[in-house]
Amino acid sequence: MNGSDSGNVPQPQIDGRGGVDTGPRNVMLDLQNPDLLTPPPTDHGTLPNMKFSFSMAHTRMEEGGWTREVTQRELPIATTLAGVDMHLNPGAYRELHWHKEAEWAYVLEGSCRIGAVDQDGRNFLDDVRKGDLWFFPKGVPHYIQALEEGVEFLLVFDDGSFSENSTFMISDFFAHTPRNVLAKNLGWTPEQLERMPEREKYIFSGQVPPPLESDRVVSPAGDVPRTFSHRMHAQEPLRFDGGTVRITDSTNFAASTTISAALVELEPGGLRELHWHPTNDEWQYYISGFGRMGVFGSSTLARTFNFQAGDVGYVPFAYGHYIENLGNEPLVFLEMFRDPRFADISATQWMANTPPQVTADTLNVPRDLVESLPKTKRPVLR
Ligand code: MN
Numbered sequence: 568m569n570g571s572d573s574g575n576v577p578q579p580q581i582d583g584r585g586g587v588d589t590g591p592r593n594v595m596l597d598l599q600n601p602d603l604l605t606p607p608p609t610d611h612g613t614l615p616n617m618k619f620s621f622s623m624a625h626t627r628m629e630e631g632g633w634t635r636e637v638t639q640r641e642l643p644i645a646t647t648l649a650g651v652d653m654h655l656n657p658g659a660y661r662e663l664h665w666h667k668e669a670e671w672a673y674v675l676e677g678s679c680r681i682g683a684v685d686q687d688g689r690n691f692l693d694d695v696r697k698g699d700l701w702f703f704p705k706g707v708p709h710y711i712q713a714l715e716e717g718v719e720f721l722l723v724f725d726d727g728s729f730s731e732n733s734t735f736m737i738s739d740f741f742a743h744t745p746r747n748v749l750a751k752n753l754g755w756t757p758e759q760l761e762r763m764p765e766r767e768k769y770i771f772s773g774q775v776p777p778p779l780e781s782d783r784v785v786s787p788a789g790d791v792p793r794t795f796s797h798r799m800h801a802q803e804p805l806r807f808d809g810g811t812v813r814i815t816d817s818t819n820f821a822a823s824t825t826i827s828a829a830l831v832e833l834e835p836g837g838l839r840e841l842h843w844h845p846t847n848d849e850w851q852y853y854i855s856g857f858g859r860m861g862v863f864g865s866s867t868l869a870r871t872f873n874f875q876a877g878d879v880g881y882v883p884f885a886y887g888h889y890i891e892n893l894g895n896e897p898l899v900f901l902e903m904f905r906d907p908r909f910a911d912i913s914a915t916q917w918m919a920n921t922p923p924q925v926t927a928d929t930l931n932v933p934r935d936l937v938e939s940l941p942k943t944k945r946p947v948l949r
């Protein structure tokens with residue numbers, strides 16, 4: 568775009584405030600962030616950045632797939648959780664590995680096989696597809712392999728300083744162990760280790776695996792007592808006028824002891840109501856649609872951010888916020904928390920369950936208006 572089609576170019580100017588931006592500018596970014604360019608007049612003061620897009624993150628490309636991450640380094644306020652977006656071509660592997668953080672994952676497209684073995688030698692193997700999730704506790708070793716259609720998934724780790732580039736890989740471990748020690752450990756001869764990789768493999772090509780049942784190993788210790796996979800999208804949603812909500816936490820997915828989540832689908836014009844979370848920060852991933860989030864940080868501070876597919880949002884603990892669908896298609900996003908239980912406080916429910924005269928006197932509205940508020944929660948509405 569250039570000056571000749573300035574009629575289509577948004578300007579930082581509204582209702583007699585601001586002025587035309589004739590200087591160097593990134594119009595594509597301005598178009599994606601209308602509430603940054605011309606913020607609602609209710610925005611005020613300086614709040615930290617709470618948005619980062621995977622499209623602004625470095626892509627690590629490997630033979631077999633790619634990955635990129637949004638961590639505390641990209642989004643400094645995001646201290647509790649970090650996210651990774653990963654794609655594996657059909658049959659490709661994410662190598663056998665482990666890490667210091669627990670791993671929660673949501674399958675965005677396609678399908679993959681996931682396997683893990685816990686500290687008691689109990690094993691886990693399952694196939695997961697779009698809408699399913701998994702959870703691997705910290706330190707538990709695991710692998711991922713794409714099935715015939717390939718796979719893209721979102722990984723969420725329970726520490727903002729996590730990096731996908733510093734996990735513990737079996738090839739890296741063995742490449743840095745003397746060969747005679749490794750041979751003794753495995754009961755093999757050094758000659759049998761000759762073709763072992765000299766560096767980490769990380770993501771690499773492979774053949775699409777056989778059907779799940781023929782890939783299973785029977786451990787004498789049995790299976791893991793609590794399955795590491797869960798069909799999140801297959802959950803019957805909570806339905807409201809304006810959209811649906813699916814909540815997955817340790818109450819319906821027992822293995823997920825450190826991360827809880829909600830999958831929200833907001834219809835056009837729908838609103839994720841004014842609320843906050845009484846336990847922890849919120850890390851968001853936007854799957855489709857276009858919308859905005861207003862965040863209130865007390866002491867007059869408020870800021871508005873726009874989001875679309877592939878963006879990450881963040882809300883500090885206790886900050887009030889809402890999310891509004893501004894587009895013509897559903898706005899679909901995940902809310903994640905470093906907490907075993909999902910919890911939110913609804914401003915409306917709070918008001919409706921407080922003696923009505925108190926709220927009426929506080930907000931300068933008639934008492935009967937307060938009495939008309941619903942006493943049960945409406946997480947989304949129209
Ligand atoms: Mn992992």
Ligand code: MN
Pocket residue numbers: 842843844849882888902911
């Ligand atoms: Mn929230």
